[in-house]
Every structure is written in structure tokens, then in C-alpha cells.
Amino acid sequence: MAGSLTPTAHPTARPGGAGRPRTRLPALRWLLLRLGGAVFVVWAVATVTFFAIRLIPGDPAEAIVGGPGSQASDEALAEARADYGLDQPLPVQYLQYLGRLLRGDLGRSYALRDDVTTVIGENVGGTLTLAVASLALASVIALALAVWSARGGRAAGAVTSLLEIVAAAVPHFWLAISLILLFSSTLGWLPPVSVPGPLGLVLPVVTLALPLSGFLGQVMRESLLTALSSPFVLAARARGEGDSGVFWRHALRHAAIPAIGLAGWAFGALISGAVVVETIFARPGIGRSLLSAVQGRDVPLVTGIVISVAIVYMIVTTLTDLADRLVDPRLREEAR
Amino acid sequence: MHRRLTSLLATTAAAALLVGCTAEATPASGDPVTGGTLVYATGDAEPTCLDPHVGGNYPQALIATQYLESLVSKDTDGEVIPWLADSWQVSDDGLSWEFTLKEGVTFTDGTPLTSAAVAANVAHVQDPATASSTGYLALAKVTGVEEVDELTARITLSSPDSGLLDSLSQTWLAIQSPTALERTQEENCEAPVGTGPFMVEAWDRQESVTLSRNDDYSSPPADAAHTGAAYLDGIEWRFIPDSASRYAALQSGTVDVIDNVQPDTIVAAEDDDAIDHIDAPRPGASNRLELNSSVTPFDDILVREAFIRSANVDDAVSSLFFGTAERSYSALSSVETLGVSDESLFEYDPDAANDLLDEAGWTGRDADGYRTKDGETLALTFPVSTNQSIPAEQSLFEQLQSTAAETGFRVDLEPLDLASWYAALGENDYDLVSAPYTKVGADVLRILFDTSGTVPAPSGYFANHAQVKDPEVDALLAQASATSDAGERAELYAEVQQRVLEGFYILPLYDQQNHYLHSTDVQGMRALPTVSTPALYDAWLGR
Numbered sequence: 001m002a003g004s005l006t007p008t009a010h011p012t013a014r015p016g017g018a019g020r021p022r023t024r025l026p027a028l029r030w031l032l033l034r035l036g037g038a039v040f041v042v043w044a045v046a047t048v049t050f051f052a053i054r055l056i057p058g059d060p061a062e063a064i065v066g067g068p069g070s071q072a073s074d075e076a077l078a079e080a081r082a083d084y085g086l087d088q089p090l091p092v093q094y095l096q097y098l099g100r101l102l103r104g105d106l107g108r109s110y111a112l113r114d115d116v117t118t119v120i121g122e123n124v125g126g127t128l129t130l131a132v133a134s135l136a137l138a139s140v141i142a143l144a145l146a147v148w149s150a151r152g153g154r155a156a157g158a159v160t161s162l163l164e165i166v167a168a169a170v171p172h173f174w175l176a177i178s179l180i181l182l183f184s185s186t187l188g189w190l191p192p193v194s195v196p197g198p199l200g201l202v203l204p205v206v207t208l209a210l211p212l213s214g215f216l217g218q219v220m221r222e223s224l225l226t227a228l229s230s231p232f233v234l235a236a237r238a239r240g241e242g243d244s245g246v247f248w249r250h251a252l253r254h255a256a257i258p259a260i261g262l263a264g265w266a267f268g269a270l271i272s273g274a275v276v277v278e279t280i281f282a283r284p285g286i287g288r289s290l291l292s293a294v295q296g297r298d299v300p301l302v303t304g305i306v307i308s309v310a311i312v313y314m315i316v317t318t319l320t321d322l323a324d325r326l327v328d329p330r331l332r333e334e335a336r
Numbered sequence: 337m338h339r340r341l342t343s344l345l346a347t348t349a350a351a352a353l354l355v356g357c358t359a360e361a362t363p364a365s366g367d368p369v370t371g372g373t374l375v376y377a378t379g380d381a382e383p384t385c386l387d388p389h390v391g392g393n394y395p396q397a398l399i400a401t402q403y404l405e406s407l408v409s410k411d412t413d414g415e416v417i418p419w420l421a422d423s424w425q426v427s428d429d430g431l432s433w434e435f436t437l438k439e440g441v442t443f444t445d446g447t448p449l450t451s452a453a454v455a456a457n458v459a460h461v462q463d464p465a466t467a468s469s470t471g472y473l474a475l476a477k478v479t480g481v482e483e484v485d486e487l488t489a490r491i492t493l494s495s496p497d498s499g500l501l502d503s504l505s506q507t508w509l510a511i512q513s514p515t516a517l518e519r520t521q522e523e524n525c526e527a528p529v530g531t532g533p534f535m536v537e538a539w540d541r542q543e544s545v546t547l548s549r550n551d552d553y554s555s556p557p558a559d560a561a562h563t564g565a566a567y568l569d570g571i572e573w574r575f576i577p578d579s580a581s582r583y584a585a586l587q588s589g590t591v592d593v594i595d596n597v598q599p600d601t602i603v604a605a606e607d608d609d610a611i612d613h614i615d616a617p618r619p620g621a622s623n624r625l626e627l628n629s630s631v632t633p634f635d636d637i638l639v640r641e642a643f644i645r646s647a648n649v650d651d652a653v654s655s656l657f658f659g660t661a662e663r664s665y666s667a668l669s670s671v672e673t674l675g676v677s678d679e680s681l682f683e684y685d686p687d688a689a690n691d692l693l694d695e696a697g698w699t700g701r702d703a704d705g706y707r708t709k710d711g712e713t714l715a716l717t718f719p720v721s722t723n724q725s726i727p728a729e730q731s732l733f734e735q736l737q738s739t740a741a742e743t744g745f746r747v748d749l750e751p752l753d754l755a756s757w758y759a760a761l762g763e764n765d766y767d768l769v770s771a772p773y774t775k776v777g778a779d780v781l782r783i784l785f786d787t788s789g790t791v792p793a794p795s796g797y798f799a800n801h802a803q804v805k806d807p808e809v810d811a812l813l814a815q816a817s818a819t820s821d822a823g824e825r826a827e828l829y830a831e832v833q834q835r836v837l838e839g840f841y842i843l844p845l846y847d848q849q850n851h852y853l854h855s856t857d858v859q860g861m862r863a864l865p866t867v868s869t870p871a872l873y874d875a876w877l878g879r
Contacts, residue, residue, distance in 0.1 A: 056753075056755050056756065057755055057758075057759030062755075064467075065391065065467040065469070075464030076464045076465075076466075076467040076468075076469075079464055079465060080467065111384040112384055112541070113384065113521070113522055113525060114522075119541075123541075123542065177580050180580060180581055180584045181580075181584070184584045184585075184587070184588045185584045185587050185588070188588055191585070191588060192581045192584035192585050192588055192590065193377075193574070193576050193581055193582075193584075193591075194543075195590065279577050279578055280578040280580075280581050281578075281581060282377075282543075282574065282575060282576040282577065282578070282581060282585075283542075284540070284541065284542035284543045285542070288542055288577075289542065292382070295381075295723070295753070295754070296381075297755055
């Protein structure tokens with residue numbers, strides 16, 4: 001965890017034993033280990049979703065021929081079962097499913113009658129736009145709060161701390177409806193549902209960004225304050241750095257490190273938030289697909305989306321760890 | 337006896353009706369203006385297939401009404417009127433129906449409307465590969481279609497079906513281009529081809545379906561307000577699942593029409609001069625609680641009546657629906673002309689309820705004050721489908737739970753997702769249930785109350801949740817279905833309803849709610865009197 005920035009935190013944190021001679025390949029080995037772990041996680045996720053969704057009562061063939069409670073004929077149900085291999089025993093279905101997964105085939109959506117990869121491909125753009133924009137806005141807000149609290153004295157610290165806690169605690173659906181009531185229904189400034197162009201992106205992005213900025217802000221403020229009271233700041237001052245030089249050039253960089261570490265977590269939070277936000281603001285995306293897939297018992301689409309999110313999550317966390325190693329020289333030192 | 341309805345009769349009726357919707361018609365002011373795109377926002381689920389033959393649910397009917405048309409329609413008086421068929425006649429034995437099609441009608445892909453098209457559509461619905469459920473059931477008695485000549489199709493039946501015209505008026509049995517039906521199901525689901533005033537241009541999943549005007553349109557139903565092409569250039573059909581954002585979108589002018597309007601929103605919109613309200617209850621059954629008469633305690637008619645007398649429905653409806661829903665005392669929707677209503681059977685009377693339970697032997701009381709008999713508590717399992725019951729209805733059930741508790745009933749509400757809810761019904765693990773059923777015509781009584789309705793379909797589905805197994809009812813239903821005499825049919829259905837109501841098998845609540853709100857810019861919009869879906873052919877934008 002990259003949040004441990006106090007100098008005392010490091011000397012003890014050396015798994016693998018100090019003093020053992022190290023090769024120049026730890027980076028590669030680290031990457032291979034990560035990769036192996038990632039494959040394991042994806043397999044576990046795929047397996048758990050595959051079996052969990054089958055615990056829902058009802059016949060998946062019904063989902064294919066028109067949803068639960070369909071009055072489909074025997075022939076229609078039999079045809080659907082044969083089409084999707086549901087007439088096979090469960091272990092066979094599971095193995096077939098893993099086999100397809102290895103070939104990158106996520107199967108066919110029951111409800112949309114389209115390949116899951118195609119459905120995800122069509123919808124991932126909307127969610128990524130939303131997630132990236134929200135992450136950017138959240139970072140800007142968090143940074144602003146951190147800077148203000150560090151430079152604005154005791155009162156500013158108390159106010160920002162309160163703001164961050166409130167922001168982090170607000171549920172997405174409440175925030176979304178409140179923003180719609182204020183900015184669409186009452187003021188009429190912004191469209192309540194997605195419209196072409198950036199205007200329709202404003203409310204959904206703010207809804208996702210505010211709670212996230214609360215979390216990021218708290219972490220950034222902590223590390224900024226810690227950094228400002230660290231010996232290296234004193235050293236910088238001793239070299240003749242001015243106030244703003246110390247602040248912008250040295251301390252602020254440290255505040256960024258925990259934020260990077262949180263990116264993996266933030267990604268997960270953004271995807272779960274996207275389920276709510278995309279539904280309320282009627283935006284096409286992965287979150288909304290996931291919700292309707294769960295409601296319609298669309299097994300391939302649910303498993304496909306969950307696996308894709310898991311894969312992206314693994315990539316994001318690997319990249320953030322990698323970024324940590326690049327930004328924070330101490331982590332590389334440790335590896336030598 | 338040969339019955340013949342001519343288009344002449346119906347057109348005169350239509351002229352008088354002009355814009356008819358079941359309750360609050362939109363007054364058309366000024367002259368219609370051509371042009372503009374109407375934005376319609378639906379709160380129903382996005383269809384997985386735009387062809388309502390496939391599966392066959394309400395969301396599909398909503399949108400398909402814009403581009404597909406049926407052989408017949410109905411007017412606001414419940415009379416069957418010409419649409420794609422100009423006239424029809426039934427044989428003396430009731431086993432064959434001859435439909436004469438409108439001349440010169442073409443599908444939007446250029447295919448002419450002929451008897452072959454009717455045959456192809458019936459075959460399509462009956463093909464297991466289509467996986468039709470609603471349309472398939474409605475055509476259960478249809479054995480085939482003969483092409484008598486180019487414009488005459490003869491539908492043959494295995495036994496007489498007095499509800500055939502009602503069934504054929506439904507969007508789930510709309511007529512599509514036979515050429516288009518030959519494509520793969522994927523292609524046909526993506527863009528079905530009909531004769532309607534609009535046609536499917538593009539489907540942007542999760543976002544909208546773009547519909548454009550059919551400039552060659554020539555087949556409005558007999559009760560339409562004008563002839564020729566539609567006024568609107570097109571319709572943008574949007575999917576906005578959240579009720580609050582849908583209403584905000586209407587208020588802000590982002591959309592022009594919304595459906596699935598909740599009671600609180602209807603009340604809020606009443607104060608808004610820029611918004612009009614269309615109340616269009618769905619046909620078929622009323623929304624009602626069904627009392628499972630196949631298991632204790634509701635196998636005892638005394639307990640059934642006691643429950644009905646113990647439930648204070650009126651107060652709950654008025655407090656939770658703010659006057660937007662009218663109390664029903666019938667098994668059928670108020671739009672069904674053959675519905676029988678009997679208020680006296682459903683009066684809230686806790687004293688009578690207590691006496692009935694005493695009489696039925698539920699005289700003991702447990703620690704919580706619920707009644708007991710032979711050590712067993714008077715408990716009722718009530719699975720609630722959170723997909724099918726709006727929040728106000730779920731609150732209503734909670735209020736009924738508390739008024740019934742005063743008489744000593746313990747009602748266990750179990751909110752369930754759709755799949756689990758159907759599973760609970762399939763396992764006969766319920767005492768009370770509320771299940772909507774939309775169908776045109778009184779024949780819905782056969783589905784809901786015939787003994788055969790207690791036998792689950794292959795998928796586990798059954799519709800007779802009250803589990804009425806009354807040979808007398810079955811016989812009356814069979815007679816009603818077979819008779820070709822309208823008066824006799826009405827009497828038979830009345831008798832069925834009386835038996836069901838007096839048997840205390842159901843507790844009617846209100847019509848199946850179906851409300852539209854639209855901007856006052858939208859003129860001439862109405863709900864189709866068949867399945868109450870929005871008809872936008874006569875609509876125009878006055879902004």
C-alpha cells in the first residue's frame with residue numbers, strides 16, 4: 001500500500017528476507033507473479049458468477065424465450081435449450097464455458113441475441129468516458145480541497161475535512177436525483193438525461209465524481225500534511241526554496257502517490273456507481289447493461305461483463321503498482 | 337348466421353369520436369401541423385426484440401403500435417372496427433372466419449398486403465422457432481389460413497372462438513411483411529417491417545429507436561382522425577428507466593411524452609399547465625389479489641370472505657394513489673364492456689370478518705394476537721413481484737397487511753424478483769398474489785378462471801392463481817367461447833363473473849394503471865382502445 005509515506009514505515013516492510021542476494025530480474029518476476037495472480041482471479045470470478053447466477057430460481061431457457069413467466073411452448077423451450085447448450089449437464093456446460101472463455105469467446109446474450117463481446121464493445125465507450133471524466137473531476141476537486149486545507153490554516157482544514165466526509169458518504173442515487181431536481185427541474189440549466197454533446201455528461205459526471213473526491217481528498221490531504229512536515233521539506237528550505245517552491249515542487253508530488261494507489265479501488269467504485277448513474281440518467285453503458293442483464297437473468301451477459309470488469313480491474317491495479325514503482329524511488333530501492 | 341361489419345358503419349362512428357381515449361382526451365386545438373420529431377420516453381424495459389410476435393410483452397406492444405398494424409381494431413365503445421381488414425364474416429359453425437383485406441396497402445418494404453401475408457404471419461407466430469408466447473396462446477384454436485383470393489384470407493379453427501377478433505386486434509398479432517419475415521430472426525427483431533404510419537430506421541441499444549414517417553401510408557384504423565401520412569416527421573423512442581428523471585425530462589422539454597407515470601407524478605403534473613395527462617387503463621383483468629383456494633386456509637370460503645371483509649382497500653387506495661386510481665369491484669378492467677361489478681361483496685366490515693373467522697373455527701389467538709385453529713396460526717404467504725408492482729402498490733399491500741392483522745390474519749409479504757416470484761407460484765407456495773394480466777376482451781376470464789388454467793405450462797407458468805376449479809364456471813366459459821350470439825355471450829360471461837366474485841376468489845383493487853403525460857405541444861395523441869398503447873398517427877407538434 002502506497003499510503004505509508006512516513007519514513008519509519010519502510011525498514012520493516014521487507015518480505016522475502018533482507019540480505020538475500022537479488023538478481024536484476026525482480027521486475028520481470030514481479031510481473032509474472034502478478035499475471036499468474038490475475039489469471040487466477042479471473043478464473044475464480046468466472047467460476048463464481050457462473051454458478052451463482054444459476055442459484056436464481058427459474059429456467060434459463062425462459063430468459064431466452066421472453067423472460068421469466070413466459071408462456072412459451074415446450075417446443076420453443078426445447079429449441080432454446082438446444083441452441084444455447086442448456087440441455088447439457090452442468091459440469092459439461094461449465095467446461096464448455098471455460099473453453100470458450102480461453103478463446104476469448106464470452107458467448108451470446110440471451111436477451112439481446114448478440115455476441116457478448118459485441119454488446120460490451122458497444123457499451124464500454126460510454127462507461128469509460130463517464131469513468132475517466134469522473135476520475136479527472138474528482139482528482140481536481142480532491143486536489144483543490146487538499147491544497148486549500150494545507151494552506152488555509154486550521155479553519156480551512158476543518159471545513160475541508162467535513163466536506164470530504166459528507167461527499168464520501170452521499171449515495172449516488174440520492175445525489176443524482178437531487179442534482180436533477182436542482183439543475184433540471186428547478187433551474188432548467190442542464191438536461192436530466194443524456195443528450196448528444198458534453199452538456200448531457202455534466203450531471204452524471206458530477207454525481208460520480210463528488211463521492212469519489214471525498215475519499216481522494218481525505219487521503220491526499222493527509223499525505224500532503226505529512227509531507228510538509230517531513231525532513232526533506234526542511235532540507236529544501238535550507239537549500240533556499242521558497243514557500244511555493246516547496247509546496248508545488250516537493251510536497252504536492254507526495255500527495256499524488258496515495259491517489260495513484262487508490263486508482264484501482266476508484267475504478268471499482270466508478271463501475272458500481274455507473275450502474276446507478278447510467279440507469280438514472282438513461283446513459284448507455286456497461287453498468288446499465290449489467291443491471292438489465294441481472295434482471296433478465298441473461299447469464300452470458302452477466303458473466304461476460306463481470307469477467308471483463310475483473311480483467312480491467314486487474315490491469316488497472318497492475319498499472320498503478322507499476323506507476324507506484326516508477327514514481328516512488330523507494331520501492332525500486334527495496335527491490336535491489 | 338352470417339355477421340358482417342362494414343367499414344361504413346365504423347367510419348361514421350369514428351368521425352364522431354375524432355380523438356378518443358378512455359378517460360381524458362386531448363382536445364385538438366388549431367389545425368394540425370406537419371413536421372417535427374416527437375420524443376417519447378418509455379419507462380418500460382427496453383424490448384429485446386422489436387417484433388412483438390417474438391415473446392410478446394407490453395414494452396414490445398408500446399413501440400410496435402407505431403410501425404405495425406393489426407387486421408382489426410376497437411373503438412372506445414368496445415366495438416371491433418376495420419383496420420387492415422375492411423370486413424369479415426364468420427361461418428355458421430363458427431369454425432372459419434373470412435377476412436377481406438384493404439386494397440392497395442403495401443408494407444414499407446414494398447411488399448403488397450395480401451392473404452398470403454396473413455397466412456405467413458399466422459405461420460410465423462405458430463412456428464416454435466419464433467418463441468411467441470402471447471400471440472401463440474391467442475391463436476391456440478387456429479388450425480390454418482386459406483388464401484381464398486388475393487385479398488381474402490380464411491382463418492380456420494379447431495373449435496369456435498368468439499374472442500378471435502379481440503385477439504387479432506392485439507399488437508402481438510400485428511401483420512408484418514412476409515418478405516421481411518423470411519429474414520433471420522436477428523434481422524427481423526432489429527427492424528420489423530409493417531404497414532404502419534412510421535417505420536423503424538435505427539435502433540441504438542439502451543438509448544433510443546429512431547422511427548421515421550411512412551410517406552406512403554394508407555391504412556389508418558376506422559377511428560383515426562385523418563387519412564394519409566402521419567403529421568410527425570418521426571419519433572425518437574427513448575428508454576429512460578428512472579421515473580424521476582423521466583418526469584424531469586418531460587418538464588425540461590427534453591422529451592414530449594412519458595409513460596409509466598407514478599401516482600405522485602400525476603398529481604404533481606396536474607399543477608403544470610404545460611403538461612397533459614392521458615389515463616388509459618389496460619384491458620383484460622383488473623389488478624386484484626387472488627386468493628389461493630387450493631390450500632388452507634383459503635380452501636374455506638368463509639376464510640376467503642373474512643379476509644376480503646378485513647381488508648380496508650378504499651382508504652389505502654385513496655391515501656396511496658391520491659385519487660389517480662379508481663377502486664374496482666370487478667374481475668375485469670373498466671374498459672371491458674362485459675365486466676360485472678358488485679360493490680356489496682367487497683365492503684370493509686371487520687365485525688363481519690371476525691364473525692366469519694369464528695364460524696370457520698379460527699377462534700384461538702397466539703401470543704401476537706393472530707388467530708389460530710388447532711394450534712396453527714392464520715398466516716398468509718404473499719409473494720410480491722417488485723417488478724410488476726409499483727411502489728404505491730407495494731405500500732398498499734402493507735396497509736392491507738395491517739388492516740387484516742386487526743382481524744387476526746398474519747400476512748407475510750415477500751418481495752421477490754420476477755424469477756423467484758414465478759418459482760414461488762409454480763411451487764404453490766402462496767396464499768395471496770397480485771398478478772396483472774393484459775388481454776383484449778372478456779375471454780381473459782377463461783385464462784384466469786378455467787380449471788385448465790391451474791395446470792402449469794411447460795415453463796411452469798399458469799394464470800389461474802386463485803385456483804378456481806369449478807365445473808360450472810368451466811362449462812359457462814366454454815359456452816361463451818363457442819357462441820356467436822353477442823347477447824348470449826355477454827350473459828354467460830356475466831354469470832362466470834358473478835360466480836367468481838361470490839366465491840370470494842379475488843379482491844379487486846383498481847384497473848391496471850397506465851398513464852401517459854405529454855407536453856401540451858403534443859396534440860391529437862390518444863391511446864389505442866385495444867391494448868391502450870400510444871397512437872401517434874394523428875399526433876402533431878404545435879410548437
